Amino acid sequence: MNLARLGEPGREVPVLTSEGVTYDLRSITLDIDGAFLAAGGIDRARQAAAAGSLPELEGAAGVRVGAPIARPGKVVCIGLNYRDHAAETGAQIPAEPVIFMKDPSTVVGPFDTVLVPRGSTKTDWEVELGVVIGRTARYLESPANALAHVAGYAVSHDVSEREFQLERGGQWDKGKSCETFNPLGPVLVPADQVADPQMLRLRTLVNGVARQDGSTSDMVFSVAHLIWYVSQFMVLHPGDLINTGTPAGVALGLPDHPYLRAGDVVELEISGLGQARQEVAQA
Numbered sequence: 001m002n003l004a005r006l007g008e009p010g011r012e013v014p015v016l017t018s019e020g021v022t023y024d025l026r027s028i029t030l031d032i033d034g035a036f037l038a039a040g041g042i043d044r045a046r047q048a049a050a051a052g053s054l055p056e057l058e059g060a061a062g063v064r065v066g067a068p069i070a071r072p073g074k075v076v077c078i079g080l081n082y083r084d085h086a087a088e089t090g091a092q093i094p095a096e097p098v099i100f101m102k103d104p105s106t107v108v109g110p111f112d113t114v115l116v117p118r119g120s121t122k123t124d125w126e127v128e129l130g131v132v133i134g135r136t137a138r139y140l141e142s143p144a145n146a147l148a149h150v151a152g153y154a155v156s157h158d159v160s161e162r163e164f165q166l167e168r169g170g171q172w173d174k175g176k177s178c179e180t181f182n183p184l185g186p187v188l189v190p191a192d193q194v195a196d197p198q199m200l201r202l203r204t205l206v207n208g209v210a211r212q213d214g215s216t217s218d219m220v221f222s223v224a225h226l227i228w229y230v231s232q233f234m235v236l237h238p239g240d241l242i243n244t245g246t247p248a249g250v251a252l253g254l255p256d257h258p259y260l261r262a263g264d265v266v267e268l269e270i271s272g273l274g275q276a277r278q279e280v281a282q283a
Contacts, residue, residue, distance in 0.1 A: 001046055002187035002274075003032055003152070005066040006057070009108075012066040015057055016045050017187065022060035023049060032188065033070040034239025037134045037151045042190050066109045068154055068188035069132055072241040075102040075182060076230055077158060079172065081220050081245025088253030097221050097229050102158070102243070103177035110185035110276035114159055115283040116260060117178040122162035123260040123280075126246035127204045127212055127268040129197065130156030130184055131223055137236040146227035150191040151238065153200075155270045157183040157278065158243045162252050162259070179283070184241070186274045194272060197223045201271040202247055207264055211254075214247025 005012035006022070014025040014032045028044055029036045048054050079098035080086045086093050116123045134151025159182065165175025194200075197216060204212035221229070226244060230236060251259045260266070264280040 001049065001193070002189050003042070003045065004068050004185065004187045005032055005070070006060055006063040007066060008064055009066065013057065015060065016049055016054060018049060022057045023054035024057040025054065027054065031070045032068060034073060034237055037132070038238035042134070042151060064109060065111055065186050067107050067184040068186065069184070069239060069241070071107055072104050072239050073237050075104050075107065075241045075243065076234070077102050077176065077243040078221070078226055078245045082214060082218050082247045083220060084214065084218060084248035085246055085250070085253070088248045088250070093220055097226055099230065099233070100172040100176065102173070102182060106177055106180065106182035107184050107241070108180050108182065110155065110183050110278070112180060112183060112278065113281050114183065114260070114266065114278045115178070115180045115281055116262060117161055117164070117283050120161050120163070121259065122252070122257070124160045124162050124251045125204055125206060125211065125260065125266050126158040126160055126250055127202045127270070128156045128158050128243045128246050129200060129202065129216055129223070129270060130154040131227070131242040131244060132188060133236045133240040133242070134191070134238055136238065137227055137231040140228045140231045143222070143224040143228040146224040147191065147197070149227055149236065152188040152190045153194050153197060153273055154185055154188050155268055155273050155276050156241070156243050157266070157268055157276065158246060159183070183276055183278050186276060189273050200273070203269045204249065205267040206258070206260070212247050212249035214249070218247060219245060
């Protein structure tokens with residue numbers, strides 16, 4: 001069972017997918033958002049599906065796939081969280097997680113167009129494990145119970161403009177917050193269906209060429225550690241998204257720096273979480 005949102009931007013319909021069938025969730029919720037997650041919505045959706053009380057959504061196969069959660073309250077990102085990625089960029093492995101924020105309005109569907117910003121020459125790809133919070137996390141005592149605060153996982157694309165990020169003022173947010181810079185999905189996989197978030201394979205192809213092929217086992221800081229750590233500095237609310245870092249293979253770290261241009265195609269995949277594909281256009 002997975003959760004998704006189908007329809008045009010701003011008019012997405014919440015759905016449950018199971019064994020190739022798409023079911024309409026509007027009888028139990030208007031959207032897949034923080035309120036739904038906080039109220040045990042995933043369990044309610046599962047129970048409704050088991051009871052056979054959800055209608056099938058006709059014509060679902062031909063409808064746009066939106067991000068699997070409504071716009072999050074915040075998007076928290078972790079930098080340099082894979083050892084090989086830190087090495088390829090010439091950065092030291094951090095002693096503590098590197099945290100930055102991304103504008104929540106960057107979150108778009110997994111097959112939506114990614115726009116290269118005006119004036120950009122260094123737009124880059126980054127496949128990441130996206131973690132969606134399901135319970136409020138505030139000053140957690142240890143990483144031991146942190147995963148109990150996860151609603152689910154999704155493929156997240158932390159698109160980045162490296163010049164804006166690294167050469168234009170000394171902070172990262174404006175290189176991360178351009179429009180369309182966080183395609184998410186296609187689905188939200190409930191946390192109890194992911195046996196170990198530290199054993200997932202991440203892959204990226206650009207124009208059919210394999211660029212990233214890594215594993216969450218190579219993270220410097222685990223998902224549980226990140227949730228615990230972030231909760232010491234800010235309250236994580238249901239529906240918030242954490243992007244947990246990217247493995248090696250980004251354009252910044254490649255010898256010829258093949259940054260994205262209009263017409264390029266990026267394909268991303270995380271084992272068990274599905275595949276995403278975005279065409280690139282000029283803003």
